[in-house]
Amino acid sequence: MSTAASRATTEIPAAVRLDQVTKRFAPGGPAVLDRIDLTIAPGEFVCLLGASGCGKSTLLNIVAGLEPASSGTVQVAGSLQLGGNAALMFQEPALLPWLTARRNVELALRLRGVPRSERRDRADELLELVHLGGAGDKAVHELSGGMRQRVALARSLAQERDVLLMDEPFAALDAITRDLLHDELERIWLATGRTVVFITHNVREAVRLGQRVLLMSSRPGRIVREWTVEVHGQRRIEAPEVAALAMEITDHLRQEIRRHAL
Amino acid sequence: MPSETTQPSETTTAPALTMNDVRSLEAGLDALQTAPGTTTRRRSVWPVLAPLLATALLIGAWQLFVLAGIKPTYIVPSPLDVLHQAVEAWGRGDIQQALVTSLERGIVGFAVAVLVATPIGILVARVRWVRLSFGPIITGLQVLPSVAWVPAAILWFGLTDTTAYFVILMGAIPSIINGLVAGVDQVPPLFRRVGQVLGANPWEAVRHIILPAALPGYLAGLKQGWAFSWRSLMAAEIIAVGGKIGFGLGSMLQQGREIQDMSVVLVAILLILAVGIGVELLVFAPLERRLLRRRGLAAETSR
Incomplete structure (x- = not known):
């Protein structure tokens, strides 16, 4: 993980910076996201973890840039997010059939x-990168x-x-x-130096992939805890x-869920 | 895990997977998950043979009915009488003339309808106030039988080809608009979001995502639009005879009625039917099949 950037510093502009971001779907309604502050350094791999309905997809x-925040500011790559600044991958492949x-x-x-003459070669390169050259x-x-x-x-x-x-x-x-x-994904992340924000509800997946794992609470959605995954060399999910860190995080996640029992 | 001292370092430091490992693993998985033999398309003779047999059966029943002598043959002529009539009409050139006249009107009228209806359809589907105000009117026009326009058209345009074209347009345009609107409405929201994420502007979204995604609905609208325009053309040709209006299949029907020759009427009916079947088999069915197969929706391309 040599190309992965270290923690955010003040000199390097953050890849993603959220400042007091709040989201309500109805004015005066409950806050889905509540005053979220988040800074992600360039080249970082961050996993956002939370139970269903915690607002991670909304975040x-x-x-x-697909939805506006009700208040607060969102900066991507140093400029205000007005849409189209970040690539997004869905749970469904969403390929055009x-x-x-x-x-x-x-x-x-x-x-x-990209001009027509370059598109085909560039597309083939990218398909080759995900091992789908043929x-x-x-x-x-x-x-x-x-x-x-892929x-x-x-x-x-x-x-x-x-x-x-993602x-x-x-x-x-x-x-x-x-x-x-x-x-x-890990290979491509290392090869391309992209900043990755990865949403999942699979704790092991988060620990397997992320350099940082952020746990979100539900209703209102807040980032309640954060872990730095200290692993050198490639990890395997097994x-x-x-497993140890996943267990610890799962305990916290369950605590968060239990708060809603009453 | 047998005991607590089984080399814990092995799982941790085992260099997970080298790049080649991932590549070959992936290649293996890809091969396993994409079932072979997706191209085995069995050609059967039944899709051709079965309708032919059914047609033969119907003609046989018709012949039996005639042989039973329930009605005189000037009211119900036999299949052979109709065939003789058809051969004679062909010899006189009536059939060719009627076919060319009607098909030309149908095709030209339909093409104009497509050109007019498509941009309107996009507007109705994409612009809120247009849909709110004009949507119900267009749906209403689709329900209104376009034959109802024939008297008005005759008063406006007289017995000319314009009357025929006007009726065709009034029949086809609302159907095509509504088909396109339905197609656009059924575009999965996910595809629209793909367009947003990829940074498409409104025009690019329509051109690259909305329209291709709406193609099945659009094609259904075209098909219905054709059916409506063909029907209304026949109605117009029956009603508007004479003047400067050409001799079409509908005129042939009307002529058969006037000279009280049932076999002429039946020849005309069969020709109108044949054109309908022909257009379906030669134009719409292949288009539909190609569309579905390409998107993996056809029954044959099961995986």
Whole structure:
């Protein structure tokens, strides 16, 4: 993990900075997100963890510029988020079924203004990066779930944004494929130096991937605790230190959930 | 875990997976998860043979009815009488003339309808106040049988081809608009968000995401629009005969009625039917099949 940046310092502008971000879906209604402060350094891999309904997807949508915050400011790559500053990957591959794998990637390039002559080669490079070099001409329905999600990853990378937001991208995959995609994502993160904000409700996944794991509370959504994962070299999801930290985090997560029992 | 002293370092420091490991693992998994034989499309003769057999059966029943002598043959002519009539009409050039006239009107009218309806459809689907104000009117027009426009069209345009075209447009345009609007409404919200995330401006979103995603609904609208325009054209041709208006299939029907020749009427009906089936088989069915197969929605491309 040599390319991974260390903690945020004042000199380097943060990749993502949230300042007192609050979100209410109705004016005067309950706060879904409550005064969230968050700074993510360039090149950092941060996992956001929380129970269903804690507002983590809302938080990600706000960072992506898909939804406005009710109050507070969001900065991505040093400028105010007005939309389109960050790449976003969903739980579903969300590939366009009338396009081939390559064309899906090319669309992202095209919408970014990459000239036609460069698109094809660039798309092939990106598909090669996710180990799908030979699948460019395949229709979406001919790809397996894992392959589709890798095409979606290639499409996100085609956006050439420094920040990659991922909303439970592997939640719908089987365990074997998911394990493999963890390795894949880690490799690509190291190779490209992107800042990754990864949402999950899978504690082990968070510990497996993140340099930092943030635990969110529900109603109102707040960041209540934070862990730094001190692992050198590649981790495996089966490793005992991953399990140990996951257990600790799970206990806190359950405490958070229990608070809502009454 | 047997005991507490089993080399804890092994799991921790085991260099997880090298790049080549991931690549080969992934290649293996990809191969396992994409089932082979997706292209085995069995060609069967039944889709062709079954409708032919059914048609033969119907003609047989018709022949039996005639043989039973329940009605005189000038009221119910036999299939062979109709065939003779058709051969004669072909010899006179009536059939060719009627077919060309009606098909030309149908195709040109339909093409104009598509050109007019598509931009309106996009506006209705995407602009809120347009939909609110004009949406119900267009739906109403779709329900109104376009034959109802024939008297008005004759008063406005006289017995000219314009009358036929006007009726076609009034039949096809609302259907195409509504099909397109329904198609746009059924675009999964996820696709719209993909457009937003990829930074598409409103025009790019329509061009690259909304329209292609709405294509199945649009095609259904086109199909219905064609059916409506073909029907209303026939109605217009029956009612508006003479003047400068050309001789079409509907005129042929009307002519058969005037000279009280049931076989001419039946020839015309069968021709109108044949055009309808032909357009479906040669134009819409292949388009639909291609569309569905490409998106992995066709029954044959099961995985």
